[in-house]
Each structure stands twice: as structure tokens, then as C-alpha cells.
Amino acid sequence: MRDFEPVHPGKVGIYHCGLTVQGAPHVGHIYKEVVFDVLRRWFEYAGYEVTVIANVTDIEDKILAKSAERGVPWWAHAYEFERELHWAYDVLGCRPPTYEPRATGHIPEMLEMIQQLIDSGHAYVAPDGSGDVYFDVKSWPAYGELSNQKIDDMEPAEDADPRGKRDPRDFALWKGHTEDTPRTASWPTPWGRGRPGWHLECSAMAGKYLGTEFDIHGGGLDLRFPHHENELAQSTAVGQKFARFWMHNALVTAAGEKMSKSLGNGAIVRNVVRRVRPIELRWYLVQSHYRSVVEYSLASLEKAATGFQRIEGFIARATEVTGGVEPATKLPVEFVAEMDNDLSTPAAIAVLHNTVHDGNKLIEDGDSPALRENLAAVRGMLAVLGLDPLAEPWVSRTGASEELTEILDGLVGALLEQRQAARERKDYAASDEIRDRLKALGVVVEDTPQGSRWTIAPHQPTEGN
Ligand SMILES: [Zn+2]
8 A cells, every 4th residue: 555546636446346145144255344344444544535335236146046945036035135244244343335336226327338338349139039248258358357367268157058159258248038037137128128247237336436447446356257357348348447456355264165165154144253252253354464365263263352352351451540541543653564565464463462562561560651652552553453342333332231231340349349358268169159150150250459350251152163
């Protein structure tokens, strides 16, 4: 980001390909949301006004197949999982995109683009009467530039019946309606009823909301080819400059395999956040560089969660000692340098760890300007990663009302007083029993020079995976 020059001074436009809402999102899906949420926050820290467009692919062959299997309308299936996706990125502290267009809401824009491509000789209607319209890859010499491939080395596009294609690598802009799909999943066009091809959706929506040239186009690495290659060909073939930078996050694997295959339901976000808190899952994901594969396992996730709890422990103690400070708005230069270096979060987090380490030493001498500055820096660095535990959305997610929290505080406090009395009379059996009973209820007691403190432990996993 050091040499970053935006299309419009002071503003950044980011498009990242949203999900095809066909099923419940797993950790691999949500990783992209976290990466692009951190990117957005980093640009905002740098003073840019950021516009984020992430589409929802709500019409696609997989949605039609899965909804038919379940016996529900395709649009109800898509909407159900769109809501599930929203829940997942909300629970992980990812802010919603500036705007989130749905593919089915942009059919006229897509038809207009297809017509332009046909008129300029880059697309053709299949001669077999299927209603398919294809992009003619041979007509576009730059095809393959994004993924560094020569047309002749490419695999055939598998997105449609190849009979009507001039070249097996031609990809579908529009898919003619077939009798085995619901009529509601088709729209009238000059070439017959049909539905959009996936790649065309993004080209039409990116152009509409970000203009003919914008800053960053992103998505998972698996989208680079053919999806992004095809988007680039379509948009540039109608005369747009399209994206200045492409940013692809690496995939999440488990046991070396693509996540959805190897872990099944175990990796679904809704299930994972029953094992660790959402903030801990986010911390875990942010620790990897976005271009490095995340090899997911429950053991590594739990290890990361424990590490994050130590940082939270420091923040809680330092806040108590200092009475609390606001997060810094000017962050340590080493941290900034690492984040500016292609969003190098692992190195930036090393700076964060060092700062916490220093803070833990400072805390021994009680309140001081140095400790306040340290705490502000730690919270500020966490904030740009979306992980400041004392900021929204985390701070208001304690799960209990204020009234209940007060009652709980009183009850636990009374038990801790009894425990203290037991310790004073050297009745350690009684004091340990109180601590163990609290622990069984999920209340962890820690003895500090300032007295006993307690926290509610995150939900403990009960089964292995
Ligand atoms: Zn896309």
C-alpha cells in the first residue's frame, strides 16, 4: 500500500466477489470476509473513504440443484443462506459492505452488457437454438492475462453444453432456459428466456457501482481462473479499464484438503463459534498472511484462542490499573510499516505481542503514562484488525443484561469473600472447593496482588475434531 494510487484521490473502491448462497458458510468462506474487512479498516486508518461492493450470487446452477433436492423454491433457498451469510460475517465482526447487490436485481444491466459484446463481435448467440450466449475467447487476444495462461493451454470451460460453442474454452454469458429448471429462474431476452452466467453478474455489478475503472478487485484464489479472468475479459471488451489491482486470498484447508470436503459440518461457522468465541476465531484467521494457506484444525484454533485470552487479560488488568484509556489513533511505526507491506498481519501481530509484553512489565509498577500509552497502542492495533475487545461489536456481546451482570457480580463476589476468609484461616480445602465449584460453572478465578478477579471462561469444547 506504500505506492498505492487510487483512481479517485482520497477514495478507494473495492469489489469482492460475494458468495453463491447455496449453503451455510464455513470457515473457508468467511476467511475472505475477514481479509477484506481488515483491508477496509486499514485503508480507513490511512484516511481513505472506502466503498466496498460485495455481491450476492443468488441465481446459479448449484442453487437450482440444491433447492430442487430440498423441494423448496430456489429463491427461498438462496435467501435462507444469504441470511446465514449475513449472520456469519456479523458474528465475526465484519462490517457489512457499503452496498451488497444481488445478481437477480441486475438482469437489465447484464443484458445491456451482452448486447454490447455481441455488437462488438466478442460474443455470439449459440446457433443450436439453446438460447445460450457465449463469450468468444479467440476474439479477445488478451484473454488469459490475469492467470498468465495462453488460450491454447487452457482447459475447456465446463459451464455449459459445448455443442453450441465455437471454441470449447468459450464461456457462457447467458444460459438458455431448460425444461428441468423452474421457469421463475429465467428472464426474457432477445435471444430467448434464460438466466445469467456467473461471471457476467460481477462485471455488470462492479461497473454499475464502482464505475468503469476502480481500485481493487478481490476474492479467494480459486476465483482467479476462470471467474476473474472471465470478468476481466468481459469488462475490458466493452471498453472498461476495470480493476487496477487484483487481490486474492489463499484458501483455508483442513488436513491438506479443501475445507468443505474434509471437515464437512465441523467447519461451518455456526458450529465453530460454539467451540471458541467469535472474536477468537477472527483472531485466529487474522494471524495468517492473506496469501498463505490457512491449515485449519481445532487444536490450532484453540491454541490461538488461549493466546488471545492472554492479550485480553492484559487489557483487563491495564484498564483496571489505569482506569481505562481510548485506543490510539496513531499506531506504532513498526506496526504501520508491516500493515503497509501488503497487509502483513503476522509481522504486525508480532509488534502487538511485543507491546503487550512490555505492558505486562509496566503494569507491575501500577499506573503510569507509559502504561497508558502502551494500553492505548495495544487497543489501537487490535481495533484496526477488528479485534479490540473493549470496542463494538464485542463489548456489547457479554450475553447478559446489565441487571443480570450486577447480580452475578454480587454473587461471585460473595463467594470470593468466603474463599478469602477460608484462606485467612488456612482452610485451603474449603477455599479450593469454592474455586472448583465456580470453575465447574465456567467462572475462572485468578489471584492477583490486587485481590481475586474472575472471568467467565469461553465455552469449552466437549468433543474432538
Ligand atoms: Zn465475481
